[in-house]
Amino acid sequence: MDRIEQLKKVLDELAISYSENESMKDHTSFKIGGPAAIYVEPKNAEELSSAFRSASFLGVAPYVLGKGTNVLFDDEGYEGAVISTLALDSIERDGMRISCGAGHSMTSLARFALDESLAGLSFAYGIPGSVGGGVYMNAGAYNGEISYVLENSTYLDTSDGTLHTLPAELHEFGYRYSSYKAHPDRVILNATFLLREGEYNDIKAEMDDFMTRRKAKQPLEYPSAGSVFKRYPGRYTAQMIDEAGLKGASVGGAAVSEKHAGFIINKGGATCRDVLTLIDMIKTEIFRKFGIEIECEVIHVKG
Ligand SMILES: Cc1cc2nc3c(=O)[nH]c(=O)nc-3n(C[C@H](O)[C@H](O)[C@H](O)COP(=O)(O)OP(=O)(O)OC[C@H]3O[C@@H](n4cnc5c(N)ncnc54)[C@H](O)[C@@H]3O)c2cc1C
Missing domain, CATH: 3.30.43.10 (Uridine Diphospho-n-acetylenolpyruvylglucosamine Reductase, domain 2)
Known part of the structure; x- marks a missing residue:
């Protein structure tokens, strides 16, 4: 067998x-x-x-x-x-804390915090990932990120089946980085966020503002994986791609978005090969023009 x-x-x-x-x-x-x-x-x-x-x-x-x-x-x-992890979607409030399962969506976590008038999670509104993916990536937007509000996460050590609670300060958080990236044997099951008392209307106004800005700037009408590349210290990667004249560049069904040059969109029938070829083209051109090696944020899964 x-x-x-x-x-x-x-x-x-x-x-x-x-x-x-x-x-x-x-x-x-x-x-x-x-x-x-x-x-x-x-x-x-x-x-x-x-x-x-x-x-x-x-x-x-x-x-x-x-x-x-x-x-x-x-x-x-x-x-x-x-x-x-999608079925692990529990969520509950305990005082100033919200705990939720790794599969809970970051956007609905932000909505839950709003309904509870708890401030600190507006940045997560509109990030389409799960809480587990958010902790793993230290997801962030509009001057907020997971590391600012996480109190701890609970993970399964798959090598022996034991559960552990990891305090925020031991996550080694960095830009789109947490220690989970170095520990593929750990699966995040739960996360607890420590928030502050807020005014419902203020939190809502901030969330609405972030969503309006997202809709104006991002090609949400196409399938994508968000920004393909990491920010390069001191430079906006999307701006470099734009300045290199790569907006609209395409390979097969994959294209650099005209709306946001940091996004590669699937215009229909794009293959992984199309996207990887386009990524290589972009990297080569950015290096040729700016002498900078940009790094991918999107994770290629094969095997
Ligand atoms: C339109 C669009 C807009 C976006 N905007 C933003 C943004 O503003 N800011 C931002 O930071 N990101 C953004 N992203 C990227 C993405 O939403 C985030 O990186 C998000 O945190 C990924 O979560 P996920 O659940 O989709 O993770 P997945 O894509 O499913 O997985 C990502 C990685 O996390 C690991 N992982 C997932 N769950 C767990 C778990 N429970 N335990 C251990 N490892 C796990 C996976 O193995 C994988 O390596 C955007 C994406 C899109 C498509």
């Missing part, structure tokens, strides 16, 4: 539902990617732990996926098990 068949058998025995050859186009904001051999959406932390650890044990590489808004899956697909 091959490893995938063995994993299916174990998942059946554990009564954990899964699908086979699941298209990653349907689980990513880029709408790109071939099939994952196994796709699991565990209903709770116990199922997630069992699915992840069984896959690892059997040599089927597990990949944790939130809302898939910062990843680019390969056209060949993924030969392992994609494990989604």
Whole structure:
């Protein structure tokens, strides 16, 4: 029996539902990617732990996926098990704190904070990822980021199945960086945010302002993974791409957005290969023109 068949058998025995050859186009904001051999959406932390650890044990590489808004899956697909956190979407308030499951959306977390008149999360409104993905990436916008409001996160150590609570100061947060990037064996299950008392109308006005600015500047009408490149210290990457005359440049169905040069959009039928070729073109041109090596923020998933 091959490893995938063995994993299916174990998942059946554990009564954990899964699908086979699941298209990653349907689980990513880029709408790109071939099939994952196994796709699991565990209903709770116990199922997630069992699915992840069984896959690892059997040599089927597990990949944790939130809302898939910062990843680019390969056209060949993924030969392992994609494990989604989306069903871990609990949320509750306790005093000045909000705790939520890793699969909860950042936008609805911001809305929940608004309804509770708790301030500090307006920046998250409009970021289309999950809370787990947000902690992993230290997501941020409009002068706010996860690291400013996170109190702690709880993770599953998949090497032994134990749970741990990591205080914010041990996340080694940096620009689009947390220590989780160095620990692929850790799956974020929960996050707790420490917020401040706010005025409903002030918080709402700020959130509305951020959303208006997003809609005006970002090509939200097309599938994408947001800004493809990291900011280069002291420079706006999108501005460099624009100045290099690359707005509208395209390869196959992938194009540099005319509205925001930091975004690569899927104009229809783009493949991972199209996007990677376009990324290479952009990097080469930026290096030729500015002598700067820009780095990708979007994560290419293959294997
Ligand atoms: C239109 C658009 C606008 C965007 N705007 C912004 C913005 O303003 N600011 C910003 O920072 N980002 C932005 N993004 C990018 C993206 O939304 C963020 O990076 C977000 O934090 C990713 O969350 P996700 O759940 O989609 O993660 P995914 O794309 O699913 O995963 C990203 C990485 O996190 C890992 N991961 C996810 N969940 C977990 C978990 N529970 N435990 C361990 N690892 C995990 C995955 O393995 C992967 O390596 C934008 C994207 C789009 C499409």
